[in-house]
Amino acid sequence: MLNGYGSTIVDGAWLxxxxxxxxxxxxxxxxxxxxxxxxxxxxWLALLGDAYATVIRGIPDLVxxxxxxxxxxxIVNRVAPMLGYEDYxxxxxxxxxxxxxxxxxxxxxxxxxxxxxxxxxKGQGExxxxxxxxxxxxxxxxxxxxxxxxxxxxxxxxxxVLTKATALISVVGLQDMMFKAKSAADATREPFTFYLAVAxxxxxxxxxxxxxxxxxxxxxxxxxxxxxx
Amino acid sequence: MILDFSVIWENLPLxxxxxxxxxxxxxxxxxxxxxxxxxxxxxxxxxxPAVNFPAWLYTYVIxxxxxxxxxxxxxxxxxxxxxxxxxxxxxxxxxxxxxxCLAFAINTSAYTAEILAGSLKATPxxxxxxxxxxxxxxxxxxRRILLPSALRRALPQYSNEVIMMLHTTSLASIxxxxxxxxAARTVSSQYYLPFEAYITAGVFYLCLTFVLVRLFxxxxxxxxxxxxxxxx
Numbered sequence: 001m002l003n004g005y006g007s008t009i010v011d012g013a014w015l016x017x018x019x020x021x022x023x024x025x026x027x028x029x030x031x032x033x034x035x036x037x038x039x040x041x042x043x044w045l046a047l048l049g050d051a052y053a054t055v056i057r058g059i060p061d062l063v064x065x066x067x068x069x070x071x072x073x074x075i076v077n078r079v080a081p082m083l084g085y086e087d088y089x090x091x092x093x094x095x096x097x098x099x100x101x102x103x104x105x106x107x108x109x110x111x112x113x114x115x116x117x118x119x120x121x122k123g124q125g126e127x128x129x130x131x132x133x134x135x136x137x138x139x140x141x142x143x144x145x146x147x148x149x150x151x152x153x154x155x156x157x158x159x160x161v162l163t164k165a166t167a168l169i170s171v172v173g174l175q176d177m178m179f180k181a182k183s184a185a186d187a188t189r190e191p192f193t194f195y196l197a198v199a200x201x202x203x204x205x206x207x208x209x210x211x212x213x214x215x216x217x218x219x220x221x222x223x224x225x226x227x228x229x
Numbered sequence: 230m231i232l233d234f235s236v237i238w239e240n241l242p243l244x245x246x247x248x249x250x251x252x253x254x255x256x257x258x259x260x261x262x263x264x265x266x267x268x269x270x271x272x273x274x275x276x277x278p279a280v281n282f283p284a285w286l287y288t289y290v291i292x293x294x295x296x297x298x299x300x301x302x303x304x305x306x307x308x309x310x311x312x313x314x315x316x317x318x319x320x321x322x323x324x325x326x327x328x329x330c331l332a333f334a335i336n337t338s339a340y341t342a343e344i345l346a347g348s349l350k351a352t353p354x355x356x357x358x359x360x361x362x363x364x365x366x367x368x369x370x371x372r373r374i375l376l377p378s379a380l381r382r383a384l385p386q387y388s389n390e391v392i393m394m395l396h397t398t399s400l401a402s403i404x405x406x407x408x409x410x411x412a413a414r415t416v417s418s419q420y421y422l423p424f425e426a427y428i429t430a431g432v433f434y435l436c437l438t439f440v441l442v443r444l445f446x447x448x449x450x451x452x453x454x455x456x457x458x459x460x461x
Contacts (some may be wrong), residue, residue: 060396074423075231079231195305198298
């Protein structure tokens, strides 16, 4: 299939999926942290969280990717000799991709999570505190499980955007399906065929995600009565 | 000093030219995209499957695939076909600016159509019934009641889309255009100062984003004033 390039593109597709999933895991951690910061009563923490969300969301993904991948590598290699480290340090494209996408989408998710936390009735957290739970316990036992339901629609959106943003990591040399398609296109001079194949694969990925997350939303809303019009 | 911004300072004109290119790409694609989005949105709210389905499929496919793939399909992909290469359209399709604008316009038209369709569907029943009661024709109903109100109510979401598009235009640098990101890439490779080059580009985008947010806040106050919470 595809002049024998079919299997390499499928390999690339697995890497794309792996990149998306790993980045999302990082993004969820950073998003929770960001949301906790922004909702914190401690002023400078809230300010720090707000700055993170505002600055990252105001800069294009591509610029951040180039900045972190090339710029980050550059800075690391400028600082390293001062610390007595002489070898050239090369950052792995996959690790850089995960770090960058995680960092970017952490900012977007912090916004989603913040809104979801605020949607939880205040009494819930107060009741937890009344039972003698610590702040951390209230956060993980009471707030997070309830927040998930409110966060799913925004999360779905962010996941879809992130999946599509993985294509940009091919620009810094990660051999994902976009990169593989480009090599195949250059070799066979049939760019349309290969980019169309990649587009179809992305469409499958986003369609499956949509269905799965819709199912998840139903699961988390089982105990909630929908108002009928 | 670890950082060296003197080169950036010398190359500021390159960045400012980049700002012009970015704004040009943004304005053209938004204008074309919005023009296409209005009829698409009207199709999306239609109850006839034959009208609704093609528009649904279009927005679904465009929104389900990465912008980079769409751009490559148009810029690199179309050259695969001899029919395109020999047609009178070839001067356009071999032009990076044209292809980038086309790809961006197609992309934003799909997102904008969905925003507008959502806004059209949210029109209060009473307004439509009232329009029918005073005997407006379907066309007049759309022109006088549905579209003006839906376009206004779509403003907050559309402002998000515009900012997303500003960020999307950075992909133009991948197809050789020298927008803000393209300027940063040039500076980065000429002087090997990637960090300074890209952080400067980031600052430029951040400023543009803030300006756009401000403009839309003003537009909302102007056109959505009637929905603002009442002041005490």
